[in-house]
Amino acid sequence: MNHYFEPYKGHIATIPGLSGDERLNACVSFYKGQSDWFTNATFKVVIIGASEARNSVDNKACDKAPDKIRHYLYALSSLSEGLQIGDAGNIRGNSLNDRYRALQEAVSWFVRRNIAVLVIGGSQDLTLPMAKGLLEVRKEGTINLAVGDAVLDIDVNSEDFSSRSWLSYLIRDLGSKLEDLVVFGTQAYLCSDSQRRFLDSRHYEMQRLGDLRGDNIRNSETLLRDAQAVSIDFRMIKNQPQFGSDLISKHGIEPFDICRILRYAGISERVAVTGIFDVSLDENAESNAMLAAQMLWHFLDGFLGRAHDYPDEESGRYRQYLVPVEGLDEVLSFCRNIENDRWWMKAHQQEGQRWVACSRDDYRMASRNEIPAKWWRLFRKHSETKNIEKNE
Numbered sequence: 001m002n003h004y005f006e007p008y009k010g011h012i013a014t015i016p017g018l019s020g021d022e023r024l025n026a027c028v029s030f031y032k033g034q035s036d037w038f039t040n041a042t043f044k045v046v047i048i049g050a051s052e053a054r055n056s057v058d059n060k061a062c063d064k065a066p067d068k069i070r071h072y073l074y075a076l077s078s079l080s081e082g083l084q085i086g087d088a089g090n091i092r093g094n095s096l097n098d099r100y101r102a103l104q105e106a107v108s109w110f111v112r113r114n115i116a117v118l119v120i121g122g123s124q125d126l127t128l129p130m131a132k133g134l135l136e137v138r139k140e141g142t143i144n145l146a147v148g149d150a151v152l153d154i155d156v157n158s159e160d161f162s163s164r165s166w167l168s169y170l171i172r173d174l175g176s177k178l179e180d181l182v183v184f185g186t187q188a189y190l191c192s193d194s195q196r197r198f199l200d201s202r203h204y205e206m207q208r209l210g211d212l213r214g215d216n217i218r219n220s221e222t223l224l225r226d227a228q229a230v231s232i233d234f235r236m237i238k239n240q241p242q243f244g245s246d247l248i249s250k251h252g253i254e255p256f257d258i259c260r261i262l263r264y265a266g267i268s269e270r271v272a273v274t275g276i277f278d279v280s281l282d283e284n285a286e287s288n289a290m291l292a293a294q295m296l297w298h299f300l301d302g303f304l305g306r307a308h309d310y311p312d313e314e315s316g317r318y319r320q321y322l323v324p325v326e327g328l329d330e331v332l333s334f335c336r337n338i339e340n341d342r343w344w345m346k347a348h349q350q351e352g353q354r355w356v357a358c359s360r361d362d363y364r365m366a367s368r369n370e371i372p373a374k375w376w377r378l379f380r381k382h383s384e385t386k387n388i389e390k391n392e
Contacts, residue, residue: 001038001109004102007031007089008049010067013075024297025074028085038109042084045116045303047296048106049090052099056123056278057164058244059235065279065289066090066120073293080304086115100129107133111272116303118296121277124153125166127231128173134229134273135177142179142350144270145170146227148261150187150209150236150252152195163278171202176385179350180378182223185209185236185253203381205374209251217257221264225342225357230265230274232258234292241280255291259298266302269309274299311335311344311355323366332375334363347375348382 012025020026028047031037049066056062070087091106093099103119107130110117119130127147135143147167155165171178183199184207191206199206205223212220224230235242238252253261265271279292311318321334333346335355344355345362362372 002035004092004106005031005089006092007033008070008087010071013072015075018077022078023074024076024078027078027083028087030087031089041086043086044084045118046086046088046110047118048088049120050103050122050126051090052126053123054096055125055162057162059123059278059280061281062121062123062278064281068281068289069120069292072290073296076293076297079300083304104129104133107273108136112137117273119275121275123163124231124233124277125163126277127275128166128170130273130275131170131229142177143229144180144227145229146224147183147231148185148236149183149233150185150242151190152183152186154195154198156194156198182207184220184223185212187251203377217260220261222357222359224264224268226270228270228272230271232276234276234279259295262295263298263302266299267305269306309337325366325371326369332366345375347378
């Protein structure tokens, strides 16, 4: 791994009231070029900088974000002494493909060793090698991806891979290996009908910004609970430039809500790799870098709360509910953790029926003889896949 990384050599900011041993950097093992740093790794989370934006359409300056964000991240308050963090430095590579390949192999290497990966971009096209690296070590042969973005980075007619078309390439490249995908935080007036049809035809999910407003931000926990990979476009946040540095969008996720979303990603024990991309460093470089640092801090804080939480009939923590729905040949099964009120329902997946994350509202909907949208979406996807396999 040594040849893939350049050590982080930046300075750390000073926050009044926080002494050296009270700052986050006191919990971090920094790669400094030593040959045994990777093989002797004992940390649970590793931070990787990906200073790459050559395929960015409208945010070239984001390649400077990794070190700028670290400048503030390591100045924030430390977390529990039990959390060990590694910083592998920045991905090396002369060509664009060199860096894509290095990131893919690095993600694979760390995840194989049960080390959660935090990628600081760079532009969001880096999600593709990030996801491929995860897929290499998934024994199931599939991944679930959650993407936070104000727009759909889908260009069905373009042959050019970029930060504005990467998602359509990822969907095509991974095919059936992308078991599920949810794009959340989108703004309807920035998404075309052809983009929505591209997602809908493959039975993937899109959650609009309005679906996450106010108390509904709690719904993002359900979206992230089943994901193994999370990719966040920083420009989904309110008052960020959407297209270049001149056009500031007054709409978007509130800063405190994006921190909550990252905390949910940290809590989810299934999330193996998370990336924050396209942090704008044009006009508000310092405040944006500080916010991105706070997002990462909340992920790490959530990571401390990870605990095995999945329906287990023999455990006294879970209660199962069977709900008949008029017009369905099968009874819908729901499960609730009575300690934290998390919900799951049995839905059709590639390997048969299994528990997927849902909300109490899905249970209430089924109780009213209404089919929950997620169950119906996964059922249609499963049925279509079976028909294709039957005809081959």
